[in-house]
Amino acid sequence: MKRIAIDMDEVIADFHPKMLATWNAHFSQQLTLDELNLFNLHQDDPDKLVEIFELVGDPTFFADLGVIADSQRVIARLSEHYEIFITTAAMEVPTSFNAKFQWLKQHFPAIKPSNIVFCGNKSIINADYMIDDNVINFANFCGEGILYSAPHNRHVTGYRRVENWQEIETLLL
Amino acid sequence: MKRIAIDMDEVIADFHPKMLATWNAHFSQQLTLDELNLFNLHQDDPDKLVEIFELVGDPTFFADLGVIADSQRVIARLSEHYEIFITTAAMEVPTSFNAKFQWLKQHFPAIKPSNIVFCGNKSIINADYMIDDNVINFANFCGEGILYSAPHNRHVTGYRRVENWQEIETLLL
Numbered sequence: 001m002k003r004i005a006i007d008m009d010e011v012i013a014d015f016h017p018k019m020l021a022t023w024n025a026h027f028s029q030q031l032t033l034d035e036l037n038l039f040n041l042h043q044d045d046p047d048k049l050v051e052i053f054e055l056v057g058d059p060t061f062f063a064d065l066g067v068i069a070d071s072q073r074v075i076a077r078l079s080e081h082y083e084i085f086i087t088t089a090a091m092e093v094p095t096s097f098n099a100k101f102q103w104l105k106q107h108f109p110a111i112k113p114s115n116i117v118f119c120g121n122k123s124i125i126n127a128d129y130m131i132d133d134n135v136i137n138f139a140n141f142c143g144e145g146i147l148y149s150a151p152h153n154r155h156v157t158g159y160r161r162v163e164n165w166q167e168i169e170t171l172l173l
Numbered sequence: 174m175k176r177i178a179i180d181m182d183e184v185i186a187d188f189h190p191k192m193l194a195t196w197n198a199h200f201s202q203q204l205t206l207d208e209l210n211l212f213n214l215h216q217d218d219p220d221k222l223v224e225i226f227e228l229v230g231d232p233t234f235f236a237d238l239g240v241i242a243d244s245q246r247v248i249a250r251l252s253e254h255y256e257i258f259i260t261t262a263a264m265e266v267p268t269s270f271n272a273k274f275q276w277l278k279q280h281f282p283a284i285k286p287s288n289i290v291f292c293g294n295k296s297i298i299n300a301d302y303m304i305d306d307n308v309i310n311f312a313n314f315c316g317e318g319i320l321y322s323a324p325h326n327r328h329v330t331g332y333r334r335v336e337n338w339q340e341i342e343t344l345l346l
Contacts, residue, residue, distance in 0.1 A: 005297070092287075097274070098270065098271075101270070113293055114262075114264055115293060115297075116292070117291070117292045117293075117297055119287075119289070119290045120286055120287025120288060121287045124298060124300065125297060126296065127297065
């Protein structure tokens with residue numbers, strides 16, 4: 001049985017709208033979803049990045065993220081044909097461990113805890129496919145990276161790209 | 174650079190003496206280190222296993238474990254020649270996340286958070302070597318398992334076995 005490693009934030013957990021609301025409230029701005037790009041911050045405004053990590057470091061930040069449309073239904077179908085692991089870079093925000101674990105328990109109760117991975121450098125993951133929005137995770141990955149579209153990765157080429165979970169369903173089933 | 178995945182409990186973190194003291198105090202017994210074998214409990218006394226998971230589930234249980242002799246020195250040397258990841262089955266005891274992360278920060282500050290993995294099923298780990306006391310983790314591992322001796326695995330054959338970190342130093346350096 002082939003194995004799929006699935007990221008959390010921006011792939012099954014709707015991180016971006018919560019981040020946008022938190023950003024706009026904190027900095028008194030009115031950015032839109034497409035205007036907010038945290039991936040440029042380390043170059044453009046490193047001080048702001050430190051502030052962002054403090055906001056995201058609130059142990060409850062990840063507790064109430066929405067669920068990305070169709071991810072529950074499609075993952076349930078995929079699990080009949082593939083081994084499913086959730087692989088999230090939780091080590092970047094260690095205060096998120098408990099909220100992320102509880103979120104998965106609540107929204108994806110069929111995924112066993114033994115198939116959840118909190119990691120950092122995802123080259124440690126041994127899988128056939130990795131569905132992720134962050135292209136850095138594909139660099140030394142042993143399988144095929146499938147890029148889940150997000151505002152911050154629109155410019156990226158070189159990987160199969162999916163816009164939503166319906167496209168993953170078509171691609172892998 | 175080849176990669177080594179290193180387990181925590183019974184390999185770098187001295188879980189067994191703490192477990193023994195906790196067991197003896199809780200059950201008013203006087204077992205010795207060699208007599209306590211949690212790996213037989215699921216057959217011999219499943220009710221006791223539930224109690225043990227409750228004791229170990231105390232969020233502070235893993236905070237004050239000792240450091241296995243020579244592990245710090247040898248891992249520092251290994252890291253000059255290998256990529257080092259810490260891979261621990263923390264998903265079995267989700268209340269341990271914070272204590273385990275803080276323990277690593279305290280005793281192995283040179284290991285970057287991005288090289289720490291909290292997982293369950295370790296077949297997800299992509300490495301050349303895995304140093305672990307639990308042979309179940311080698312079953313579908315893509316590299317070579319190196320068995321770190323512990324009372325519960327004395328009967329196991331079929332893997333290279335090491336008794337201590339000095340032997341790992343000799344084996345891998």
